[in-house]
Amino acid sequence: MNPHLGLLQPYPFEKLAHLKQGVTPPTGQTHIALSIGEPQHPTPHFIADALIAHMHGLAKYPTTKGLPELRLAIADWLTSRFALPAGSVDAERHILPVGGTREALFAFAQCIVNGDDKPLVAMPNPFYQIYEGAALLAGAEPYFLNTTRDNGYLPDFDAVPETVWRRCQLLYVCSPGNPTGAVLPMVQYQKLIELAEQYDFTIASDECYSELYNDEAAPPPGLLQAAAAMGNTDYRRCVVFHSLSKRSNAPGLRSGFVAGDAEILKSFLLYRTYHGCAMPVHVQQASALAWRDETHVRANRAAYREKFAAVYDILRGALDVELPPAGFYLWPRVPGDDAEFARRLYAEENLTVLPGSYLSREAHGHNPGAGHLRLALVAPLDECIDAARRIRRFSESLSL
Numbered sequence: 001m002n003p004h005l006g007l008l009q010p011y012p013f014e015k016l017a018h019l020k021q022g023v024t025p026p027t028g029q030t031h032i033a034l035s036i037g038e039p040q041h042p043t044p045h046f047i048a049d050a051l052i053a054h055m056h057g058l059a060k061y062p063t064t065k066g067l068p069e070l071r072l073a074i075a076d077w078l079t080s081r082f083a084l085p086a087g088s089v090d091a092e093r094h095i096l097p098v099g100g101t102r103e104a105l106f107a108f109a110q111c112i113v114n115g116d117d118k119p120l121v122a123m124p125n126p127f128y129q130i131y132e133g134a135a136l137l138a139g140a141e142p143y144f145l146n147t148t149r150d151n152g153y154l155p156d157f158d159a160v161p162e163t164v165w166r167r168c169q170l171l172y173v174c175s176p177g178n179p180t181g182a183v184l185p186m187v188q189y190q191k192l193i194e195l196a197e198q199y200d201f202t203i204a205s206d207e208c209y210s211e212l213y214n215d216e217a218a219p220p221p222g223l224l225q226a227a228a229a230m231g232n233t234d235y236r237r238c239v240v241f242h243s244l245s246k247r248s249n250a251p252g253l254r255s256g257f258v259a260g261d262a263e264i265l266k267s268f269l270l271y272r273t274y275h276g277c278a279m280p281v282h283v284q285q286a287s288a289l290a291w292r293d294e295t296h297v298r299a300n301r302a303a304y305r306e307k308f309a310a311v312y313d314i315l316r317g318a319l320d321v322e323l324p325p326a327g328f329y330l331w332p333r334v335p336g337d338d339a340e341f342a343r344r345l346y347a348e349e350n351l352t353v354l355p356g357s358y359l360s361r362e363a364h365g366h367n368p369g370a371g372h373l374r375l376a377l378v379a380p381l382d383e384c385i386d387a388a389r390r391i392r393r394f395s396e397s398l399s400l
Helices: 003-007 012-020 045-053 055-059 068-081 101-112 129-137 162-167 186-199 223-229 262-275 281-291 295-315 338-349 381-399
Strands: 095-098 120-125 141-146 168-174 202-206 238-243 256-260 373-376
Touching (some): 003 129, 045 055, 068 281, 101 168, 101 202, 101 238, 120 129, 129 141, 162 168, 168 186, 186 202, 223 238, 223 256, 338 381
Parallel strands (some): 120 141, 120 168, 168 202
Antiparallel strands (some): 095 256, 238 256
8 A cells, every 4th residue: 555645634524524423403404514615506508518419429538638629718718817928828738638626736746746855745724635635645745834814814935944945846826715715916926936946846826716706807816827927938837727616617527727837737748648537528528618608607706796795794793704805715713613613503503614623734833724614605695694694693692
């Protein structure tokens, strides 16, 4: 067995299931889950129709590199969405389709990291646990960058010692952040690109929440956008990860892409050829259509804005909560232990939320997720409102 398997920690939802064991919630209330970030808005019909229309593609093996029309659709979308210089994203060299960001974020570390050099893989804390698992199984040591309210829920890159940067081979960033919704500004992306050049590491920017934001006039910037603004139109050391799961409410499609540094992607394509993870042809055809349509994405953002406004109006004053600029999570502070709060909330209100401490690690003296909850506002509007009222009622009962 791979000895690194023993280093993996239980997944947050495994911990959550253990937390709820032996608890019997009230039967008079329907269960509501705000724990899992699984989009529940309807998948656009044209995606399903395209899947059906291209089922004849099952008779062919898909290529790892993907169909030219899919890569061109992605290149066009990237160029338009992030105002990249025309022609700077070459569909042949700069793009690879992947089976969602989760598998790609994991596989990327296995390709990039040289485990012989006592490497570090840096990542935000709290974090998407795939980053940690990918680092450990690649033979690297995770280095956690705490994100707290004091630093705007963004990593403090200036506080990282030079000894860490010298060992760093890969840096994961997530913007908009999971679970905080914080958005990394252009100047921070550019600082990272300069650090990557100075210390010889690769930046993996998880941007799977980039199309869920509050202000239509201010979409979150991306790593490639920051690179181009610096004149780095080769996107050297920069790789971004995008998905249709959140953008198009299609988590079951398992469709995304990686884009950026052509030399890195050339090696990643080699790795993926052996990995055997080509996207089915009918999924590629449907994905190409999805990347070329923005109407359903704007409607999706509007639906989340409505839910955020309604839930925030109910929770403010009952919990210490702020509206994030992007994503679909709320990240409120709660009194006392977050896991105990979540357990009692389930026991008394039949409502499942995720303790913040399950999404982070003790690092630099504290666990930055402790005392928080992650609320995924993915359920229908009426369920989100009902859930918010239950949380408020429970919180007020604690204060009494």
